[in-house]
Amino acid sequence: MNRKADWSLFHTRLHQKLRQDNLLPKQANILIAVSGGQDSLCLSKLLLDLQPKWQWNIAIAHCDHNWSTDAGIADHVEKIATKWLVSFYLKQASNLKETEAAARKWRYQALIEIADTHNFNYIVTGHTKSDRAETFLYNLIRGAGADGLSSLSWQRNLTDNIVLVRPILDFTRSETLEFCQQFELPIWVDAVNSNLKYARNRIRQDLIPYLQDNFNPQVENALVQTVKLLRADTQYLEAQATNLSATIIHSDYRQLNRLKLQPIPLALQRRIIRQFLPQVIAKQPNFAQIEAVRNLINAPNKTRTSTLAKGIAAEVSGEWIVFKGMRDEG
Numbered sequence: 001m002n003r004k005a006d007w008s009l010f011h012t013r014l015h016q017k018l019r020q021d022n023l024l025p026k027q028a029n030i031l032i033a034v035s036g037g038q039d040s041l042c043l044s045k046l047l048l049d050l051q052p053k054w055q056w057n058i059a060i061a062h063c064d065h066n067w068s069t070d071a072g073i074a075d076h077v078e079k080i081a082t083k084w085l086v087s088f089y090l091k092q093a094s095n096l097k098e099t100e101a102a103a104r105k106w107r108y109q110a111l112i113e114i115a116d117t118h119n120f121n122y123i124v125t126g127h128t129k130s131d132r133a134e135t136f137l138y139n140l141i142r143g144a145g146a147d148g149l150s151s152l153s154w155q156r157n158l159t160d161n162i163v164l165v166r167p168i169l170d171f172t173r174s175e176t177l178e179f180c181q182q183f184e185l186p187i188w189v190d191a192v193n194s195n196l197k198y199a200r201n202r203i204r205q206d207l208i209p210y211l212q213d214n215f216n217p218q219v220e221n222a223l224v225q226t227v228k229l230l231r232a233d234t235q236y237l238e239a240q241a242t243n244l245s246a247t248i249i250h251s252d253y254r255q256l257n258r259l260k261l262q263p264i265p266l267a268l269q270r271r272i273i274r275q276f277l278p279q280v281i282a283k284q285p286n287f288a289q290i291e292a293v294r295n296l297i298n299a300p301n302k303t304r305t306s307t308l309a310k311g312i313a314a315e316v317s318g319e320w321i322v323f324k325g326m327r328d329e330g
């Protein structure tokens with residue numbers, strides 16, 4: 001690959017974004033997750049062209065689900081990496097369930113394993129503004145709260161040592177396509193992406209174009225603007241909830257103080273309960289579980305709910321909501 005390639009407007013935009021937010025520091029060890037599609041190819045070329053300026057150590061990783069629809073992709077990505085003189089790492093799944101959620105979970109595990117083994121501190125993906133808008137709609141339809149709606153951030157920690165970064169989160173999918181065409185990048189057209197059995201694909205191919213045609217041609221930008229507004233609000237509320245939790249959660253982590261919960265706003269009550277419940281039920285609580293506990297805040301003494309999880313109950317005892325049946329209860 002011609003590493004001295006001229007920068008386009010896309011290169012300059014990304015360079016400025018990275019400089020402004022320090023997303024990928026100079027000399028960082030970066031593993032690019034490449035699916036073979038237009039977004040991750042666009043991302044790879046951009047980062048490789050910017051590499052001399054930033055002195056990064058870059059490699060490419062591909063995760064092969066080993067589904068029949070994936071045949072040929074891994075070879076295709078490997079050939080591109082070889083042509084670009086970039087190290088290539090491959091993980092292959094065996095008997096992976098054919099669902100989006102299972103695939104995503106496995107991919108992140110696989111990428112972390114590669115990064116751990118070869119000392120990469122940064123895993124980067126080609127998520128775009130279009131993904132952000134689609135994720136927003138997907139979560140909205142499923143009834144997510146503000147936190148779920150504002151997911152897909154610029155970066156988040158995957159482990160203590162590995163950060164996930166999404167450097168092209170403000171490029172739209174039409175821009176990544178334009179970039180790939182301009183630089184003649186060999187995009188792999190994944191059959192799975194056009195399978196309307198998957199909700200995400202229906203959102204991408206049916207719902208967003210419908211909204212663009214009938215409501216707002218800039219709907220992706222509008223949705224992402226909402227994501228940004230919600231994100232700032234949720235970060236503030238979450239921090240407030242964490243501060244208040246310290247006085248509401250008993251030091252034995254089995255009781256919540258009702259008297260202190262009563263006067264605070266509903267939004268914070270729900271957040272405090274949501275932050276607390278994973279310690280009781282060992283997983284993220286759903287809306288019904290949070291509400292079951294919240295209903296105890298003003299309930300008569302001895303009121304009890306057993307709907308939290310098998311064998312786990314919460315009961316009002318004076319000023320406390322007491323949780324019973326937890327595994328390591330002494």
Ligand SMILES: Nc1ncnc2c1ncn2[C@@H]1O[C@H](COP(=O)(O)OP(=O)(O)OP(=O)(O)O)[C@@H](O)[C@H]1O
Pocket residue numbers: 032033034035039040061062063064065104107124125126127131
């Ligand atoms: N098979 C793969 N191998 C390596 N990287 C991949 C693979 N599939 C996806 N990725 C990475 O993830 C990015 C997003 O891909 P895609 O939108 O298909 O996944 P997703 O499941 O919606 O993502 P997310 O994990 O956040 O929900 C791609 O741009 C690429 O960087």
